[in-house]
Amino acid sequence: MTRQPKVKRIHLAAHFPGVGDTTVRADPRSKPQIGFSSFEHLARTAERGLFDFFFLAEGLRPREHKGPVQDLDVVGRPEYLTVLNALAAVTERLGLAATVDATFNEPYELARRLATLDHLSGGRAAWNVVTSSDALTGENFRRGGFLDRADRYTRAAEFVATARELWDSWTPEGVSRPFAHRGPHFDIAGEFTVPRSPQGHPVVIQAGDSDEGREFAAATADVVFSGWGAGGCPPGRHRTRQSSLEAGKAFYADVKRRLAKYGRAHGDLKILPGVSVVLGDTAADAREKAAEIRRQQTSPQTALLTLEQIWGTDLSAYDPDGPLPDFDPVPEYGITQGRTRRGDTVVIAEKWRALAEEKGLSIRETVIEAGGRQSFVGTPQAVADELDAFVRADAADGFILVPHLTPDGLDEFVDRVVPLLQERGAFRTEYEGSTLRSHLGLAAPEQKG
Amino acid sequence: MLHLSAAVDQPSVYDAASYVDLARLAEHGVLDFVTLDDTFARPGLDALSVLSRVAPATHRVGLVPTVTTTHTEPFHVQAAVATLDWVSRGRAGWRLDVSTTEGEARLFGRRHAAPAEELWREAGEVADVAARLWDSWEDDAEIRDVPTGRFIDRDKLHHVDFEGSGFSVRGPSIVPRPPQGHPVRVVDATEGPARRTAARYADVALVRVANAAQAGAVRDQLRKDAARFGRNPDGLRVFASLLADLGDGEHAAEPGHGGGGPRQTAQGPLYRGGPVDLAELIASWHGSGAVDGFHLTPAAPRRDLERLVNGTVPLLQHRGLFRTFYPGSTLRDHLGLARPANQYAGEAS
Ligand SMILES: Cc1cc2nc3c(=O)[nH]c(=O)nc-3n(C[C@H](O)[C@H](O)[C@H](O)COP(=O)(O)O)c2cc1C
Numbered sequence: 118m119t120r121q122p123k124v125k126r127i128h129l130a131a132h133f134p135g136v137g138d139t140t141v142r143a144d145p146r147s148k149p150q151i152g153f154s155s156f157e158h159l160a161r162t163a164e165r166g167l168f169d170f171f172f173l174a175e176g177l178r179p180r181e182h183k184g185p186v187q188d189l190d191v192v193g194r195p196e197y198l199t200v201l202n203a204l205a206a207v208t209e210r211l212g213l214a215a216t217v218d219a220t221f222n223e224p225y226e227l228a229r230r231l232a233t234l235d236h237l238s239g240g241r242a243a244w245n246v247v248t249s250s251d252a253l254t255g256e257n258f259r260r261g262g263f264l265d266r267a268d269r270y271t272r273a274a275e276f277v278a279t280a281r282e283l284w285d286s287w288t289p290e291g292v293s294r295p296f297a298h299r300g301p302h303f304d305i306a307g308e309f310t311v312p313r314s315p316q317g318h319p320v321v322i323q324a325g326d327s328d329e330g331r332e333f334a335a336a337t338a339d340v341v342f343s344g345w346g347a348g349g350c351p352p353g354r355h356r357t358r359q360s361s362l363e364a365g366k367a368f369y370a371d372v373k374r375r376l377a378k379y380g381r382a383h384g385d386l387k388i389l390p391g392v393s394v395v396l397g398d399t400a401a402d403a404r405e406k407a408a409e410i411r412r413q414q415t416s417p418q419t420a421l422l423t424l425e426q427i428w429g430t431d432l433s434a435y436d437p438d439g440p441l442p443d444f445d446p447v448p449e450y451g452i453t454q455g456r457t458r459r460g461d462t463v464v465i466a467e468k469w470r471a472l473a474e475e476k477g478l479s480i481r482e483t484v485i486e487a488g489g490r491q492s493f494v495g496t497p498q499a500v501a502d503e504l505d506a507f508v509r510a511d512a513a514d515g516f517i518l519v520p521h522l523t524p525d526g527l528d529e530f531v532d533r534v535v536p537l538l539q540e541r542g543a544f545r546t547e548y549e550g551s552t553l554r555s556h557l558g559l560a561a562p563e564q565k566g
Numbered sequence: 567m568l569h570l571s572a573a574v575d576q577p578s579v580y581d582a583a584s585y586v587d588l589a590r591l592a593e594h595g596v597l598d599f600v601t602l603d604d605t606f607a608r609p610g611l612d613a614l615s616v617l618s619r620v621a622p623a624t625h626r627v628g629l630v631p632t633v634t635t636t637h638t639e640p641f642h643v644q645a646a647v648a649t650l651d652w653v654s655r656g657r658a659g660w661r662l663d664v665s666t667t668e669g670e671a672r673l674f675g676r677r678h679a680a681p682a683e684e685l686w687r688e689a690g691e692v693a694d695v696a697a698r699l700w701d702s703w704e705d706d707a708e709i710r711d712v713p714t715g716r717f718i719d720r721d722k723l724h725h726v727d728f729e730g731s732g733f734s735v736r737g738p739s740i741v742p743r744p745p746q747g748h749p750v751r752v753v754d755a756t757e758g759p760a761r762r763t764a765a766r767y768a769d770v771a772l773v774r775v776a777n778a779a780q781a782g783a784v785r786d787q788l789r790k791d792a793a794r795f796g797r798n799p800d801g802l803r804v805f806a807s808l809l810a811d812l813g814d815g816e817h818a819a820e821p822g823h824g825g826g827g828p829r830q831t832a833q834g835p836l837y838r839g840g841p842v843d844l845a846e847l848i849a850s851w852h853g854s855g856a857v858d859g860f861h862l863t864p865a866a867p868r869r870d871l872e873r874l875v876n877g878t879v880p881l882l883q884h885r886g887l888f889r890t891f892y893p894g895s896t897l898r899d900h901l902g903l904a905r906p907a908n909q910y911a912g913e914a915s
Contacts, residue, residue, distance in 0.1 A: 206622040225606070257735050258639055305674060
């Protein structure tokens, strides 16, 4: 075995974007976003690349913009636990992570579906706990409405704790013990129908960068899916390689520092930012490709849409190739519904105007320049070096790769970058265990009760 | 056309391989579909998840999990069933059921147990809203209009604005319309409160009765009720549901069971005898027009499904009563049911 304990190992996961402006659907290689074969291809590629897990985001209502459904992005998605169970049939080791909202589900049912996935996949299930923040989504559910941020996180925390009580209610010997949970959000009792699953507890992931989100992650999560940890950047801030490394290190240090309070060790929580990668045969080639992808992702219509989301105003009279509006956004006015709004829009607008002025950018150019996630752009060697450098510098424990093409947007990375990471001992050359916990180097959960 | 289906329930089995084996066996027997029962009241995995796991490991057989409508979210349920249709490429069904006990209610802590009458009325509402949500995307809603950057035609997505007695849903669904348009809905129509919901919403109604005359009577009533609800009764298949114990040799019909016919037990009508006699019974009930098909629950899951597939099915095929191959690829194809028209097509959102 070629284990090199000196080198910090990188964790890699694959995201199936499915919706939003990460995809480039004008590209003829872009295949259906809903058919099973697309999911199958991307998952098999991730497993060929020995990735830790395959990751699906969630949205429970198509976004609406100025009335009807927003029509510039892919808006349809399958229900993810169902897809992941099907993917368990066509993969053997790959972890399978579903994003499921804690606000519009109930612990008994969700804990059962997650435990089922863990059984059927032989210990590969993960749950990304999100807390939907918009009222629009609530209109589809029995509980209706929505919760404010504080309540969303207390419900999510109690939800996870309750699920763990259920997962602990069967002994490893297969004896079911009655449970009873009484808290502010849930008052339930009975017997759980599923025996203890291979991982004991499916892996818990958290996404959400706010202070509440970080605290929640430190207290309960196994993995953080970070938006701007190592790389992305807060909306409106202009990115440089150095600033994103610094931002990543700060985020990483902040979240890991919070662990001690909960009696948890540094390695008990992995931080994996979502990033994109663009490869080229030369640095210039890669840069050109990256620019072209951003242009394709940001059509003139998409640029205006993005601006309208920040300004809260109809800007259809504006020319995407002209200057930004010179007035301030309308605060708290939701022109787009169903999308999590992050950050103070007035501050974002100010930064964008400053950026546009400094560089002489049009609306579309500004959106291209300021928007988008952290990208690693370069030759396979340069990208491997950089990913490794971010992980060694403790700006991340690894990455969730968000390809811009479905379904074969990962093929090139797996063929060209993974071998280089393996060569330098920074990435596994085979799966050493069969469960997702073992891929992530996480201990089996202690059974309570 | 005769239809056959079987249950793949296996108490205390939690690994995928056993379910895949049974479903493949059923597919080998060219059965229309397999069912997997589910309840929060006794140990067992989530049935829809199990059949999703089975989907890529099979090719033709229909997959029909039980999903309760009582403590679940209608929006999530319809999305999961639609997704089962996507991952199985048009082979999904959904057996609607209700959760009547206080014990099940305590697992959720949101409401108390309610009478079956009320729960089946709600199940009907869930069936209704599910169909609307499946239709909330028109089939050709997805476009790729590169010049305008539009990915969907927003006029082809629809709010459903459903107001039920205990829930409301605005829509549209997040899942595009599934391959079958509407996955196949199955309801056990044996009991009174369920029967009305079945007549109104089911594609396949199961009836647990011990003789052909009773089956025929229920079928007549279901068809009449369906017509009263404005449906074409030919869009409703009625299956006799029997427990099948085929362990007693080729022709060992138990004396006293009415010449080998089923007898009523606490678990439901039980057929006990050999595969040959079962073929005889199936041919005779079907021939008399009492039923469109059968749903058989093997008493010993592996053994009896094997005997059904290797014994009863070839006999029925030999007599020209049952198909020898799947002529279509979707569950609707197997059942001879048309793909439903979209109720919103042509309407502006
Ligand atoms: C990287 C990242 C990914 C997220 N993915 C989802 C998602 O798939 N579905 C969802 O409903 N919310 C998603 N969220 C939203 C969070 O769960 C959370 O609701 C949101 O960030 C607001 O929480 P906050 O107040 O902690 O920022 C994501 C957030 C981040 C940062």
